[in-house]
Amino acid sequence: MLSYEEYMASKEEDFEGTCLRCGACCGAFDDPCAELEKNGQGHYFCRSYKERFGQKTTVSGKTFNCVSIREHIRAGTLREGCGYADMLKNIL
Ligand code: SF4
Numbered sequence: 285m286l287s288y289e290e291y292m293a294s295k296e297e298d299f300e301g302t303c304l305r306c307g308a309c310c311g312a313f314d315d316p317c318a319e320l321e322k323n324g325q326g327h328y329f330c331r332s333y334k335e336r337f338g339q340k341t342t343v344s345g346k347t348f349n350c351v352s353i354r355e356h357i358r359a360g361t362l363r364e365g366c367g368y369a370d371m372l373k374n375i376l
Pocket of ligand 1: 302303304305306307308309310353362363365366367368369
């Protein structure tokens with residue numbers, strides 16, 4: 285039997301695994317965050333993931349506030365095709 289901490293860690297892993305690494309929420313299709321990178325498999329990742337929240341700069345020099353994916357979900361700002369948007373469509 286899993287401990288509470290192990291159970292919560294596995295749920296967090298499931299939640300993180302919902303991301304398809306398309307980069308859309310980080311501006312991959314518009315003016316991307318300057319910390320956004322693409323790996324050899326075509327998946328996007330953040331160069332400073334652990335320190336990602338707060339004021340950041342896009343490639344063109346605009347500033348924006350990086351927020352958690354939960355904030356995007358609450359605000360309804362995810363694009364169609366995002367793993368979280370699709371997940372919500374299936375449960376709401
Ligand atoms: S838009 Fe959704 S699937 Fe794409 S990188 Fe952001 S959270 Fe992941």
